Amino acid sequence: MNIISSTSNSLVKQARALRQKKARNESGLFLVEGIHHVGEVVASGWKVEAILYASGVLTSPFAHDLITRFAFKPQAVTAQVMEALADKENPQGILAVVQQKRYKLADLKPVTRAVALVSPQDPGNVGTILRTMDAVGADALFLLDGGVELYHPTIVRASMGTLFWKPVIQTSFNEFVDWARKENMQLIATSAKADMDYRSLTPQTPWVLALGSEQKGLSPAQSAACDVTVSLPMQGRVSSLNLSVAAGVLLYQLSSAHS
Numbered sequence: 001m002n003i004i005s006s007t008s009n010s011l012v013k014q015a016r017a018l019r020q021k022k023a024r025n026e027s028g029l030f031l032v033e034g035i036h037h038v039g040e041v042v043a044s045g046w047k048v049e050a051i052l053y054a055s056g057v058l059t060s061p062f063a064h065d066l067i068t069r070f071a072f073k074p075q076a077v078t079a080q081v082m083e084a085l086a087d088k089e090n091p092q093g094i095l096a097v098v099q100q101k102r103y104k105l106a107d108l109k110p111v112t113r114a115v116a117l118v119s120p121q122d123p124g125n126v127g128t129i130l131r132t133m134d135a136v137g138a139d140a141l142f143l144l145d146g147g148v149e150l151y152h153p154t155i156v157r158a159s160m161g162t163l164f165w166k167p168v169i170q171t172s173f174n175e176f177v178d179w180a181r182k183e184n185m186q187l188i189a190t191s192a193k194a195d196m197d198y199r200s201l202t203p204q205t206p207w208v209l210a211l212g213s214e215q216k217g218l219s220p221a222q223s224a225a226c227d228v229t230v231s232l233p234m235q236g237r238v239s240s241l242n243l244s245v246a247a248g249v250l251l252y253q254l255s256s257a258h259s
Contacts, residue, residue: 003076004052007084011050011075015085015097021149024100030151033087033095035063040161042066047099050075054082057093067094087153100151103167105179108140112206113255114185115247116142118173118222119213123148127158128244134162136255141166144173147213177225180208189218189226190250192240198230198250202257209250214243 004012017023018031029049032041039062042048051074053067067074082091115133120126126148130141143150150168169176180187186207190198210226212218223229232246241249 003078004081005078007081009081011052012077012081012085015050015052015095018097019087019153021152024149024151028100029097030100030156031087031095031153032098032156033153034092034157035060035066035094037156037161038094038096039063039066041096041098041164042070044161044164046101046164048096049099050097051094052077052082052085052096053094054079054091055093057082057091060092063092063094087157103169105169105171105175108167108169110206111139111183111185111208113138113203114140114142114206114208115251116144116176116187116208116210117147117213117243118144118210118218119147119216120211120243121148121214122243123152123154124158125214125242125244125247126150127155127160127163129247130155130159130162130166130168132244132248132251133166136251138251138255139166141168142176142208143168143170144176173222173225186228187226188250188254189223189229190231190246191218191223191229192231192234194229194231196228196230198232198253201228201230201254203254207254209247209254211243211247 018029024030032038051070053074054077056079082093085095115129115138133141156163186204187210188203188207189210232241
């Protein structure tokens with residue numbers, strides 16, 4: 001078995017380069033690291049370009065079984081090479097080079113409930129929101145007017161594999177609103193200044209929860225484009241919640257309410 005022992009190897013250099021946004025944008029590839037995440041991307045059917053693993057580090061029976069089920073032979077590397085590739089300390093010993101997907105509004109199947117984020121800045125929030133969406137059965141995520149890069153390693157890691165199962169559409173706020181109107185979606189905005197308590201809203205299905213960026217929230221024009229605006233009451237000294245926490249509270253409430 002050929003084991004790569006040098007970080008100068010072309011495949012290793014390609015994988016290392018994908019830690020940088022420029023390389024991800026130019027190649028259309030990204031990295032998926034860890035046993036669970038690699039297992040999810042393989043199960044989801046996304047196009048995997050390469051798998052690298054360090055057998056001395058990889059001790060999980062699940063991971064070894066995963067390796068035997070690949071349609072192509074994974075590439076073994078030394079523990080030192082894996083450490084150089086890994087994004088964190090104590091790597092699990094496996095990572096994948098994966099082809100990015102770009103969903104369009106026209107690609108969407110019927111949506112019952114979804115989330116729209118306007119210019120989010122924190123990749124951890126985006127990944128966590130994807131994970132929460134999966135937990136409540138939401139159908140799609142919209143990233144509007146730029147913001148964080150979708151294939152940032154932190155999004156991939158924080159999503160716990162749900163990135164590979166939920167379509168994420170990157171488009172403008174205006175194009176999103178046009179689509180929502182055609183689909184008869186109820187747009188539910190969030191604002192600390194809204195008069196309606198989130199617990200008093202019974203959403204109309206289908207709906208989309210719209211959240212602004214961590215720093216600025218939704219603009220007055222964006223809130224006005226939505227059908228209803230709700231607030232999360234603050235009883236202490238803080239004036240707002242973390243974006244992913246707020247999304248989690250709202251998603252569970254909206255998903256449990258009956259129209």
